[in-house]
Amino acid sequence: MYKVKVFVTLRESVLDPQGKAVTQSLHALNYKEVTDVRIGKYMELTVEKSERNIDEVINEICTRLLANPVIEDYRYEVEECVFL
């Protein structure tokens, strides 16, 4: 079994109004030291072993469903779980 952590972020060139709103809220709360916030998505997938390669499956899932490749980048980390 694998635990896969997927991080989806907006591309650098894409405006992030949600992040701007959070930055402004933080300034209103007097955290002036925070100059920028970018919001992304974080997903934890539990994946059973199958005959397909895990990287292949995750890349397919990310481009087909979890991320929009036009405006978003993704990266992921795979952890293999071992039960003793």
Next chain:
Amino acid sequence: MYKVKVFVTLRESVLDPQGKAVTQSLHALNYKEVTDVRIGKYMELTVEKSERNIDEVINEICTRLLANPVIEDYRYEVEECVFL
């Protein structure tokens, strides 16, 4: 300057209908090996150095604005940026 990565996830005991919907969509797309998905938030903060300790500031920001401590957990990673 610091780059802070914040991960906010629903607590284990809290139901995640959004994650359930993604799991079902993945099954519909024939990725039966994915047995569970939990959705969280991922935020990248750019924080200037100030006289306050960075951990103290981030913990305050997370509990006051970024996460709901009743149903969510958070963790973060701080990277210090050095310009040469």
